[in-house]
Amino acid sequence: MAHGEIKLNLHIWRQKGVNDKNAGIKTYKNVNVDTHMSFLEMLDVLNTKLIEEKHPDGPVSFEHDCREGICGSCSLVINGRPHGPMQGTTACQLHMRHFKDGQDVYIEPYKATAFPVISDLVTDRAALDRIINAGGYVSVNTGNAPDGNAVLVPQDISDEAMNAAACIGCGACVAACPNASAMLFTSAKVSHLALLPQGQAEATKRVKKMVATMDREGFGNCSNIGACEAECPKEISISNIARMNREYFSAVVGKD
Amino acid sequence: MKWITNFLLSSIGKKLIMSLTGLFLCLFLIVHMIGNLQLFAGLPAFGGDEGEAFNTYAYMMTHNPLIKIISYGNYFFILLHAVQGILITMQNRKAKGGKYQGSETAKTEAKVASRNMAYLGILILAFIGLHMWQFWAHMHFFEMDQVKYASMGEPIKDLYSLVAEAFKAEWVVIFYLISLIGLSMHLMHGFWSAFQSMGLNNQKYSTIIRGAAMGFAILVPLGFASMPIVFYALSK
Numbered sequence: 001m002a003h004g005e006i007k008l009n010l011h012i013w014r015q016k017g018v019n020d021k022n023a024g025i026k027t028y029k030n031v032n033v034d035t036h037m038s039f040l041e042m043l044d045v046l047n048t049k050l051i052e053e054k055h056p057d058g059p060v061s062f063e064h065d066c067r068e069g070i071c072g073s074c075s076l077v078i079n080g081r082p083h084g085p086m087q088g089t090t091a092c093q094l095h096m097r098h099f100k101d102g103q104d105v106y107i108e109p110y111k112a113t114a115f116p117v118i119s120d121l122v123t124d125r126a127a128l129d130r131i132i133n134a135g136g137y138v139s140v141n142t143g144n145a146p147d148g149n150a151v152l153v154p155q156d157i158s159d160e161a162m163n164a165a166a167c168i169g170c171g172a173c174v175a176a177c178p179n180a181s182a183m184l185f186t187s188a189k190v191s192h193l194a195l196l197p198q199g200q201a202e203a204t205k206r207v208k209k210m211v212a213t214m215d216r217e218g219f220g221n222c223s224n225i226g227a228c229e230a231e232c233p234k235e236i237s238i239s240n241i242a243r244m245n246r247e248y249f250s251a252v253v254g255k256d
Numbered sequence: 257m258k259w260i261t262n263f264l265l266s267s268i269g270k271k272l273i274m275s276l277t278g279l280f281l282c283l284f285l286i287v288h289m290i291g292n293l294q295l296f297a298g299l300p301a302f303g304g305d306e307g308e309a310f311n312t313y314a315y316m317m318t319h320n321p322l323i324k325i326i327s328y329g330n331y332f333f334i335l336l337h338a339v340q341g342i343l344i345t346m347q348n349r350k351a352k353g354g355k356y357q358g359s360e361t362a363k364t365e366a367k368v369a370s371r372n373m374a375y376l377g378i379l380i381l382a383f384i385g386l387h388m389w390q391f392w393a394h395m396h397f398f399e400m401d402q403v404k405y406a407s408m409g410e411p412i413k414d415l416y417s418l419v420a421e422a423f424k425a426e427w428v429v430i431f432y433l434i435s436l437i438g439l440s441m442h443l444m445h446g447f448w449s450a451f452q453s454m455g456l457n458n459q460k461y462s463t464i465i466r467g468a469a470m471g472f473a474i475l476v477p478l479g480f481a482s483m484p485i486v487f488y489a490l491s492k
Contacts, residue, residue: 011357077356077358080358080360081362106357106358106359107358108356111353111355112351113351113353178352178371179351180348180352181351183267211267212262212266214267215267219267219351220348220351221348221351222267222271223449224445224449226367227361227362230362238452239457239459241452242455242456244455245271245272245452245454245455248266248268249272249454252262253263
């Protein structure tokens with residue numbers, strides 16, 4: 001595809017610190033954008049321009065790391081949709097050819113009280129880490145690694161666990177959810193361990209602790225809307241949420 | 257015993273309460289709809305009994321002790337479902353903290369209904385208020401016209417005529433139909449959602465549950481809607 005250049009009107013959430021009273025949308029008109037850029041490269045170019053112009057707003061802060069769609073750092077809400085309009089795509093892998101010349105583009109941080117905005121588009125997503133800390137692991141004794149074939153896992157179970165493990169923990173599910181619920185994230189983490197034999201030993205404790213931590217962190221309640229699975233860049237299914245509910249019922253009601 | 261309160265107050269426990277009370281109310285809707293279809297047996301235009309079958313049924317429903325017990329359960333579950341739903345919605349709003357200014361939303365399967373369950377629920381609650389005032393309150397507390405049938409000893413309250421009279425008013429029929437559309441949307445999401453909350457959603461069950469939800473959400477409100485529509489049409 002030939003290089004194309006489009007002009008976009010960017011409406012970006014600007015905020016200095018957690019308690020900035022003047023936080024709000026600021027507009028940058030007619031920004032020149034190469035259609036081959038990724039969304040984050042477009043912001044890089046905008047920032048270079050803002051710095052060179054000594055613009056009073058200063059450069060826009062946003063999070064990024066791998067820019068390959070696997071680290072879960074990028075966290076932009078583009079025109080109301082976490083990671084933008086493309087299915088199964090992170091913001092860093094979203095290309096500007098999907099936008100039209102003269103289009104208005106709203107770029108906002110994730111909205112959830114459990115994710116306070118630190119600066120511009122950067123939110124504190126440590127609440128998700130605390131859910132993982134509560135039980136998203138398996139305890140393994142030190143010593144020699146067991147033989148790979150000693151623990152048999154059927155292929156379909158392994159695939160299902162892998163689908164859940166594909167969650168990169170970006171928090172788009174929380175951002176997409178009108179209730180700011182973290183059920184899709186938590187259920188993916190519960191599922192990928194609950195499906196595998198290695199996860200069985202701590203399965204009961206895990207689901208109880210992770211759900212309790214999730215509730216304590218101030219996320220909303222899931223009402224099965226499905227916006228999370230529609231926006232998830234890794235296309236994690238809400239059947240994981242049903243699985244977590246089952247795990248939780250059997251852990252709380254069915255066991256000591 | 258602390259585990260019980262912890263469980264019921266957890267986000268998953270709260271979902272379970274919504275789903276079980278919701279499914280109980282679905283059961284009530286079926287019984288209520290089928291029972292009330294006896295209104296059609298009273299239509300004089302089709303050689304009906306002018307309400308005898310319906311009135312004796314209504315007498316039984318208000319006097320049978322077993323049905324009384326179930327009805328108290330029903331009032332309780334309606335209130336629990338409504339109060340819990342409103343509390344959850346308020347908590348969720350606080351957790352979200354506002355709306356995005358960007359206006360696109362992803363295509364979710366049942367987005368209009370599922371995103372507006374609380375508003376649909378409040379509409380249904382308002383409807384239940386009016387509906388109970390119109391008929392239930394008269395049956396239980398107020399003086400009403402009575403009729404005497406050979407099959408019954410004492411004269412009994414003539415609920416049939418009260419219903420037929422109420423469905424002559426345009427605003428009543430319109431409000432009933434709007435509420436039933438709201439009910440249909442509420443069920444479209446709620447029926448399926450109840451099974452998802454109970455953990456009964458996987459590839460094996462998903463198609464069956466979605467099909468059943470669609471059928472239920474269309475047929476039950478349609479059955480209810482037939483009553484005001486037919487009575488209004490025949491009164492003209």
